[in-house]
Amino acid sequence: MQIIQATYEQLSAQVTQRQNQTANKPEIEAAVAKIIANVRQNGDAALTQYAQDFDKVSLSDFKVPQATIDAAYDACPADLLAALKLAKRNITSYHKKEITYGFMDAEQPGVIRGQKVMPLAAVGLYVPGGTAAYPSTILMSAIPAKLAGVEKIVMVTPPQKDGINPTVLTAAKLAGVSAIYQVGGAQAVAALAYGTKTIPQVDKIMGPGNIFVATAKKQVFGQVDIDMIAGPSEIGIIADKSADPKKLAADLLSQAEHDKLARPMLVTPSLELAQAVSAQVDAQLTTLPRAEIARASVENEGFIAVVANLDQAFDLMNQIAPEHLEVQVPEAITYLDQIKNAGSVFFGESASEPLGDYVAGPNHILPTAGSARFFSPLGVLDFVKRTQFIQYTPAALAKESKAITRLARVEGLEGHARAIEARQ
Amino acid sequence: MQIIQATYEQLSAQVTQRQNQTANKPEIEAAVAKIIANVRQNGDAALTQYAQDFDKVSLSDFKVPQATIDAAYDACPADLLAALKLAKRNITSYHKKEITYGFMDAEQPGVIRGQKVMPLAAVGLYVPGGTAAYPSTILMSAIPAKLAGVEKIVMVTPPQKDGINPTVLTAAKLAGVSAIYQVGGAQAVAALAYGTKTIPQVDKIMGPGNIFVATAKKQVFGQVDIDMIAGPSEIGIIADKSADPKKLAADLLSQAEHDKLARPMLVTPSLELAQAVSAQVDAQLTTLPRAEIARASVENEGFIAVVANLDQAFDLMNQIAPEHLEVQVPEAITYLDQIKNAGSVFFGESASEPLGDYVAGPNHILPTAGSARFFSPLGVLDFVKRTQFIQYTPAALAKESKAITRLARVEGLEGHARAIEARQ
Numbered sequence: 001m002q003i004i005q006a007t008y009e010q011l012s013a014q015v016t017q018r019q020n021q022t023a024n025k026p027e028i029e030a031a032v033a034k035i036i037a038n039v040r041q042n043g044d045a046a047l048t049q050y051a052q053d054f055d056k057v058s059l060s061d062f063k064v065p066q067a068t069i070d071a072a073y074d075a076c077p078a079d080l081l082a083a084l085k086l087a088k089r090n091i092t093s094y095h096k097k098e099i100t101y102g103f104m105d106a107e108q109p110g111v112i113r114g115q116k117v118m119p120l121a122a123v124g125l126y127v128p129g130g131t132a133a134y135p136s137t138i139l140m141s142a143i144p145a146k147l148a149g150v151e152k153i154v155m156v157t158p159p160q161k162d163g164i165n166p167t168v169l170t171a172a173k174l175a176g177v178s179a180i181y182q183v184g185g186a187q188a189v190a191a192l193a194y195g196t197k198t199i200p201q202v203d204k205i206m207g208p209g210n211i212f213v214a215t216a217k218k219q220v221f222g223q224v225d226i227d228m229i230a231g232p233s234e235i236g237i238i239a240d241k242s243a244d245p246k247k248l249a250a251d252l253l254s255q256a257e258h259d260k261l262a263r264p265m266l267v268t269p270s271l272e273l274a275q276a277v278s279a280q281v282d283a284q285l286t287t288l289p290r291a292e293i294a295r296a297s298v299e300n301e302g303f304i305a306v307v308a309n310l311d312q313a314f315d316l317m318n319q320i321a322p323e324h325l326e327v328q329v330p331e332a333i334t335y336l337d338q339i340k341n342a343g344s345v346f347f348g349e350s351a352s353e354p355l356g357d358y359v360a361g362p363n364h365i366l367p368t369a370g371s372a373r374f375f376s377p378l379g380v381l382d383f384v385k386r387t388q389f390i391q392y393t394p395a396a397l398a399k400e401s402k403a404i405t406r407l408a409r410v411e412g413l414e415g416h417a418r419a420i421e422a423r424q
Numbered sequence: 425m426q427i428i429q430a431t432y433e434q435l436s437a438q439v440t441q442r443q444n445q446t447a448n449k450p451e452i453e454a455a456v457a458k459i460i461a462n463v464r465q466n467g468d469a470a471l472t473q474y475a476q477d478f479d480k481v482s483l484s485d486f487k488v489p490q491a492t493i494d495a496a497y498d499a500c501p502a503d504l505l506a507a508l509k510l511a512k513r514n515i516t517s518y519h520k521k522e523i524t525y526g527f528m529d530a531e532q533p534g535v536i537r538g539q540k541v542m543p544l545a546a547v548g549l550y551v552p553g554g555t556a557a558y559p560s561t562i563l564m565s566a567i568p569a570k571l572a573g574v575e576k577i578v579m580v581t582p583p584q585k586d587g588i589n590p591t592v593l594t595a596a597k598l599a600g601v602s603a604i605y606q607v608g609g610a611q612a613v614a615a616l617a618y619g620t621k622t623i624p625q626v627d628k629i630m631g632p633g634n635i636f637v638a639t640a641k642k643q644v645f646g647q648v649d650i651d652m653i654a655g656p657s658e659i660g661i662i663a664d665k666s667a668d669p670k671k672l673a674a675d676l677l678s679q680a681e682h683d684k685l686a687r688p689m690l691v692t693p694s695l696e697l698a699q700a701v702s703a704q705v706d707a708q709l710t711t712l713p714r715a716e717i718a719r720a721s722v723e724n725e726g727f728i729a730v731v732a733n734l735d736q737a738f739d740l741m742n743q744i745a746p747e748h749l750e751v752q753v754p755e756a757i758t759y760l761d762q763i764k765n766a767g768s769v770f771f772g773e774s775a776s777e778p779l780g781d782y783v784a785g786p787n788h789i790l791p792t793a794g795s796a797r798f799f800s801p802l803g804v805l806d807f808v809k810r811t812q813f814i815q816y817t818p819a820a821l822a823k824e825s826k827a828i829t830r831l832a833r834v835e836g837l838e839g840h841a842r843a844i845e846a847r848q
Contacts, residue, residue, distance in 0.1 A: 080834060083827035094537055097529060103521045112757065112771075113518055113785055118764065120798055134835050167834055203798040221645075222653055225798040229646055250843040257839035289838045333536065333815050340542065345813035347536075350821040350847055354840035355814070358831045359824050361537055362812035374544055374627040374649040376810035386800035388786035389769035390779070391757050397774040400783045403507035407782045410504060410591055411558050414713045415681035416778035419674040423774055 001252075001264075001278040003304045005271070008312050011305055015319050025211070032186045032215045039190035044197050050187045057159040057182075062198050064164060064180040072166035073173045080167065084174055087136065087359045091143045094361030098380040099147060110396030116387045119149030120225075122200060123383060124192035125177065126207035127168060129158035129184055135171035136357060140364050141206050141227075141378060142175035148383030153177050154202055156192060158184025185209075189216035193224045206365075206378070227382065228375050231368035232261035232301075235353055236322030236342070238313045241270040243328040247349060248273075249280030251326060254354050256297035257290040264302040265322065267313040274304045314338040321372040324353050343372045397423055425676075425688075425702040427728045429695070432736050435729055439743050449635070456610045456639045463614035468622050474611045479553075481583040481606075486622050488588060488604040496593035504591065508598055511563055511783045518785030519568045522804040534820030540811045543573030544649075546624060547807060548616035549601070550631035551592060553582035553608055559595035560781060564788050565630050565651075565802060566599035572807030577601050578626055580616065582608025609633075610640035617644035630789075630802070651806065652799050655792035656685035656725075659777055660746030660766070662737045665694040667752040671773060672697075673704030675750060678778050680721035681714040688726040689746065691737040698728045738762040745796040748777050767796045821847055 195201030619625030
């Protein structure tokens, strides 16, 4: 793994350059636009055709029967079901603390102002097919939606010749998913955004997918809401010489194995630690099943940067705004105030990143590619909307009428002023 | 104004059809992409060139001098300044109630889980030029940003031959805007998203603009966050025969005067009221300064629908999900529970929509085109981000290790399991 020793300014410039690389793929944009238009026009017929063309599957009915879901759940090995239930329990107890409420303000005479918080009526969850179908992600998205009060949680997933992964079906049942449809790709996103005879229209579409799914989500944004467009996984580690190189290397590789474009990053003031971690990464790679993917990630996307001190390490990580950030220094949690931009933070030696992927409870759907500067982890707030309301007595309106008409007229909106004067 | 008497199903189908009309303008997409690429590559030089080409203005410096802002503020007429201050006071007191905090959860032995809420570091506010420059919108966006704790609020607005509107400068000063730059169009959005030597990079871009500005915002989404893409203004009114046709007509016209594409809509069980309002709209149009705009809106986009009862009126409005909703029936506020989808709701005869545009306090930047199904009014939450964190003791991790490794291996992620086992 590459060790970079450079000035802080050089490191910082490198980070800026990486963050501003955005890809534009007009041919994919056009292909996706065509799929969306076709689904809008031809509904289920288009979906059937795409299942045949893209997934090589003939389907008479997209909906997965409840009996199939129940059978998968009942056949789930006991230890696996227990693990899923532990995850559900912790995800639920954490996300319960995110629930917000509206308010009613009657502090001014004759004036009621308020805000009502309501769940979205229906949300759609995209679950990729094959090896990228993660049961844990279903828990992470459906549980906050349930806590928000969403009544209809629709799951879509590409049709598979030998049926949907049974652990995916088990997780969906455990999380309270309302219905599962075997539809994948951009066509699934289009169906959720506009509705077909079979697939209900939803208010928000979540979940990871390939470039076609991500592009489709971006194109239907506005027609429905979407969660963020997830980029490759990232782990940033801040550590000093007290840290254990074996554990750090294992954590870096746990993210590297996701994707050749994943970004494992270590920033440390200790050259000695940097060298030891680099050697450990090489050693551990030799026995890792997904070594090919992890090696590409480590060699092309990863780095170990040696900085002058911990302050610089935090500054650099705040600029990177990593999806996951481990802080492996003594009394790690006391550095909470130094963290400005990160999706999810893991303090201390025992808080290994995969703990957060599965059972700790905070969400694992997190902002990537520097977007933790402005995006947040998925949570209950993503499944509610707010509505404002006011009521004024005639006397309360009279008190503010002059201000309203003055402002309306300075903006050239005479009709606004007259609506107020119609009350006088 | 057109009166529609149809079955509920017919009305409902008409609403669905309108909502699914989305425009796609590939030639504008391409022009905007070119502008963004140019600003990214050439920075301030590109901005200077665009100011000359598009705005016919030669600028040596984009930044509006503080002395110019102060002079505009000092010259503001007393009654106008008082009106702006009233608006600021009410916007502040309302939005203060939206402030949220993080939490720290230490309920399980050896486990700390929490969430930290932090302001965005910098936000950009686009203010259109000419007659569409609304001082009230500056208050509505900058005040919640300030309350969230945003330190840098950058305003951009197209250069004007005779200088920026002084009320805009006054509102910007009053709201706590940090700096104002004379840059407009897609190039202003690009500058805020990527930064130039003069214009700082921000984390989120807000504010209304023409199709070029809206398209640019959509294209830079992901590089920065954006507020919603605003469509034409909408007002929905639910009223029964107790309502005053004069006031309803004035309220419908107050939104119609914004834009030829604005949508004034009345739904009522009373045919008599429908006819009276329609006549009043015609009468009031004859003296309205912006009658040409308002007439186009009323005739082409507006409607009065007569339904069987109030329940149907609420159902139809929930399907429309209007930006503004007036409920003009006796004891209007008792219908709060019937409202599912609306940006901002005005209960009772005195709560005329323009009251909410200017001084009541709730935000006037609201979801349009049916997106109140899933989007919310602009507020303090739009200017913060959340970061999660955890810390586990070795014993706490040991208790959950088996569940983690079980889930990691069922997902095929051996490296994840090994990172946990490196702690044993």
